[in-house]
Amino acid sequence: MFFIKFNFIDFEFFNRLKSAIEVFLYGIYADKNFSTRVDVWKQSLKILKIYPLGTFGSPELVLGNAIDSDWVRLMLQGSVAYVVSFLIMLVGGTRIRIIIKKTEVEFFLYMSLVLPIVAITETPTIYIPMALYWFVLGAQLQEITQIN
DSSP: OOOOOOOSSOHHHHHHHHHHHHHHHHOGGGSHHHHHHHHHHHHHHGGGGTOTTOOSSOHHHHHTSOOOOHHHHHHHHHHHHHHHHHHHHHHHHHHHHHHSOOGGGHHHHHHHHHHHHHTTTSOGGGSHHHHHHHHHHHHHHHHHHHHO
């Protein structure tokens, strides 16, 4: 079985939880870090007027600034088509557990459920473990096609 471990002793967990609750209750400007990110995201999306199909490369090079949200980054890099393909990948990751009845595949279910949440304020698709996710997802999809 796959377990997710939370470190409740680490006070950073409580600080982030407190910030999230404050943002939920009082709005985005309750947390300076989050409000700055939202302001950068709003400014970043203006690039779509110049590049309606996306930048087809790293949008950070065009902006000269980090984006810190995979959803915004994907939208700027490849427009709606890229965001839709990301969603298809996530749905595929959750469906593999349904199609292949192996406990090893639970990893994809959890990753596919966690990635869209993490992608709000981070860029997990550019991390090295994401390449492993893509590789094993492809291998599992290949196994599915051989079964059928």
